[in-house]
Amino acid sequence: MNFNVVNQFLDSIFEWTWRTSLQASVLILLVCLIQLAAGKWLVPRSRYFLGVLVLVRLLLPAVPPSAFSIFNLSKDLLPAAPQTVFSVAPSSSRPTTLALAKSLVSPAPVGMGAGVDRQVDWLKAVQLLWLLGLMVNLLTVLRQQRKLARWIAAARPMGDERILSLLESCKRVMGVRRQIRVVLAPQPGTPGLFGFIKPRVLLPESATRKLRDRELQMVFLHELAHVRRGDILLNWIVIVARSLHWFNPLVWLALRRLRADRELVCDAMVMSRLAADERRAYGDVLIKLLDNFSDAGFRPSLAPVINRKHEIKRRVAMIAQFKPVSRVALLPSAVIIVAVCCFTFTRAAERSPKSSAKEKSARQTEAQPDDRPSKSSASAALDSLKKQLEEQNAQVREAQKRFDNLRSELGISDFLAEGESLAEARRSSGLNPEAIHRLESEKIGAETEYRRLDSLSSLLASKGEGELQRVINVAVPDELLTSLLKAKAECEQRLANLGSKFGPENPEAKGTQEELRKIHEQVKGRVEGIMAGLRVKAEAVQAEIKSLRVALNEARMRDAEVAAKYRPYLEAKRLLENLQKVRDAIQLRILQEQIDAALSSSSRR
Numbered sequence: 001m002n003f004n005v006v007n008q009f010l011d012s013i014f015e016w017t018w019r020t021s022l023q024a025s026v027l028i029l030l031v032c033l034i035q036l037a038a039g040k041w042l043v044p045r046s047r048y049f050l051g052v053l054v055l056v057r058l059l060l061p062a063v064p065p066s067a068f069s070i071f072n073l074s075k076d077l078l079p080a081a082p083q084t085v086f087s088v089a090p091s092s093s094r095p096t097t098l099a100l101a102k103s104l105v106s107p108a109p110v111g112m113g114a115g116v117d118r119q120v121d122w123l124k125a126v127q128l129l130w131l132l133g134l135m136v137n138l139l140t141v142l143r144q145q146r147k148l149a150r151w152i153a154a155a156r157p158m159g160d161e162r163i164l165s166l167l168e169s170c171k172r173v174m175g176v177r178r179q180i181r182v183v184l185a186p187q188p189g190t191p192g193l194f195g196f197i198k199p200r201v202l203l204p205e206s207a208t209r210k211l212r213d214r215e216l217q218m219v220f221l222h223e224l225a226h227v228r229r230g231d232i233l234l235n236w237i238v239i240v241a242r243s244l245h246w247f248n249p250l251v252w253l254a255l256r257r258l259r260a261d262r263e264l265v266c267d268a269m270v271m272s273r274l275a276a277d278e279r280r281a282y283g284d285v286l287i288k289l290l291d292n293f294s295d296a297g298f299r300p301s302l303a304p305v306i307n308r309k310h311e312i313k314r315r316v317a318m319i320a321q322f323k324p325v326s327r328v329a330l331l332p333s334a335v336i337i338v339a340v341c342c343f344t345f346t347r348a349a350e351r352s353p354k355s356s357a358k359e360k361s362a363r364q365t366e367a368q369p370d371d372r373p374s375k376s377s378a379s380a381a382l383d384s385l386k387k388q389l390e391e392q393n394a395q396v397r398e399a400q401k402r403f404d405n406l407r408s409e410l411g412i413s414d415f416l417a418e419g420e421s422l423a424e425a426r427r428s429s430g431l432n433p434e435a436i437h438r439l440e441s442e443k444i445g446a447e448t449e450y451r452r453l454d455s456l457s458s459l460l461a462s463k464g465e466g467e468l469q470r471v472i473n474v475a476v477p478d479e480l481l482t483s484l485l486k487a488k489a490e491c492e493q494r495l496a497n498l499g500s501k502f503g504p505e506n507p508e509a510k511g512t513q514e515e516l517r518k519i520h521e522q523v524k525g526r527v528e529g530i531m532a533g534l535r536v537k538a539e540a541v542q543a544e545i546k547s548l549r550v551a552l553n554e555a556r557m558r559d560a561e562v563a564a565k566y567r568p569y570l571e572a573k574r575l576l577e578n579l580q581k582v583r584d585a586i587q588l589r590i591l592q593e594q595i596d597a598a599l600s601s602s603s604r605r
Contacts, residue, residue: 014127016061021245024057026070027344028254034336043325044264044318046333051258053340058241058251060345069346130247137243145301152194158182158203166213167201170220173273176227184208190289192304193223196232202302207289214278215285219305221273225266226303234262235300259298260311264318271322283319286312378597385590392583399576406569436555443548446541453538460531465524472527476534481526488523491516 031050035042158164158181167182178199185204192202201223211219226232238255245251271279289306298307306312460472473481495516498509 010127010131014130017130017244020058020060021248021251023071023344023347024054024245024254025248025250027057027340028054028250030070030340030344031254034340038336040321042333044261044268045325046337048258048261048265049333049337050340051254051261053337053344054254055237055241055258057345058245059237063345063347065347070343071347133246134243137246138239141239141243141300144299148194148299148302152183152200152202155183155185158184160208162213163203163208163216166217167220170217170224174221174224174228174269176224178227180224180227190304190306191219191223192302193226193232194302196230196236196301199227199232210288210291211285215281215288218270218274218278218282218285219289221270222266222305223303225269228269229262229266231262231266231303232301235298235303239300259307260314263307263311264315267315267319268322271319272324279319279322283316286315286319378593382590382593382597385586385593389583389586389590392579392586396576396579396583399572399579403569403572403576406572410566410569412569436552436559439548439552439555443545443552446545446548450538450541450545453534453541457531457534457538460534469523469527472530476530478526478530481523481530484519484523484526488516488519491519 031054034050035047163182167180171177171180181198181200183194183200183202185202189202189204191204191207194200194202201220203219207216207219238258242251242255267282270282274282286306290309290312456475460468460475463471469485473485491512495509495512498506498512502509504510504513
C-alpha cells in the first residue's frame, strides 16, 4: 500500500470537510433567518426543502464559481471550496531538489523552522482527531443498527387478519405497492417503520389494544408516507453527513430540524388524505401515543411516528391549522429556494488574469524600484552562498577523514563500505544475523518437548500397574509391548478354556499358567523400560535446553559487541552523507543564482 497516496487522500478529504462545513454554516444561518422571517407563511414542504438544501450542501464535492455567490463578500474569511476533492497531488507539485536546496540555504528568521514543525504537528493532530470522531460516530451507529436489526429479526410477525387488512387498505390509499410486513414490538414504545429494502412496520402490543381501527389506519398512513418518500435512505445520508461534520454544532442543529420538518411533511400527506372531520382525530392519535413514548435516539433504519416529545405541540398546531396548499402558493417558496441555491451553492468568483498580472507587476515594482540595488543584493547573496559552500566543504573533509580512520581501524572491506546496514557488518564478523532467531526457535521447541515428556511421564507414573499396562501402549506406542500384550490375552483365553474343561489341576492348564506368568513378567519389564526411556528422553531434552541457552546467550553477547563495535563507523557514515547532501544543495543553489543572473542580464540587453 502506498501510504503517501493514502495520506494525500486523507488530507484532501479533511480540507474539503472543513471548507464545506464552514460554507454550509453560512447556509444554515441563512435558512434559519428565512424560516424565522417567514414564520407561518412558509409551508412544511418548503421548510423541508430548505433543510434538504443544507444536507446536499454538506455532501457536495465541488461548486462552480459565480459573481452572485455570497462568499464574494469576504474571500479571505470564507475561502472557496477546492475544485477537486478526491484527488492526489501530481508528481509535478511535489517539492523538487532545487526547492529543497533553496529551503536549506534560504535565510530565515531564528526559530521559524521549529514553529513550522509545531504547526504541521498541530494540523496532523487535528486531522487525526477528526478521523477518530468520524470512526466513532460510524461505529456507534452500526453497532446500534446491528442490535436493533437482531431484535426485529427475532420478533414475531403479526398474524391478525384485521390489522393486515387495515394495512392493505392504507397501501391502496397512499399508492404503495411494496410488500410490507407488520412486526409486534413486545415492549412499550411508539409505532415506527424499519428498513429500506424490506420495510417492516413495528407495532407495539399496547397500540393494538389502545387504538381503534380508524386510528390504526392513521398510524399506517404516516408510516407509508415514510415508505413513499424514502425517508429511511435519507436517514443514512444524514448519518454520513453528521459523521463527516461531527465537530460543527450548527450541522447537528440543522439535521435535527430537517428530521422534525420531515415529520410535518408526512403529517401533511396524511392530512391531505383524510376528511375534514378526521383531521382532529389524527392529532388525538399522536397525543395517545405519548403515553408509552420512550426516546431511544436517532436510528438510521427507523422512522417512528414520534421522534421527540417536545415536537408534538408543533405538529398538533400544524394539524389544527392545516389547509391544502395549491401549486401557485408554492411559487414564492420555490423562488426563495432557487435564490438560496444561487447564493450558497457557488463559490467566490476567481479574479481575472489581467488584474492578477497588474497586482503582480505592482508588487514587483514596489519590491525592486531600481536595478542597481537588485544587482548588489544578488551579488551579496551569491558571495554568502560561496562562503557557506567553503565552510561545508571543510566539514565534509573532516567527516571524510574520521570515516576513513574508522574504516581502517575496523578493517572494513570495500563491499561493506558501500553498504548501510548493521546486518552486513555482522556478516563480515562471522555472525549470521539469523543465528539468534534460529537458536530461539530451537530453544522454544526443546522446552515444549520437555514439558510434554515430563507431564506424560508424571501422569503415567501415577497409574496403577494394571491400568498402566492398558494405557501406556496408547500413550507411547511400542511394537514389542503390543506383541506381548497380544500373547498375554491369547494365553489368558486358553487358560480359561482349559480350566472350564479339565480344572486348574490339569497338567496342560498348569503349563499354560506358568507361561502366562512369564509373559506377565515380560510385559512388566517392558513397561518399566518404556517409563525409564521417557525419563531419559526428558533429561536429554533438558540438557539440550541448557546448551541452547548457553549458545543463545553467547550469540546475543557477540551481537551486542558487533553492534557496539560498528556503531561509531555507521554514525560517521550517516553524518558524512548528510553533510554531502547539504553541500550538494548549496552548489545547486549557487548554480541557480548564476543562471538567474545570466538570464536577467540577457533580458536587460
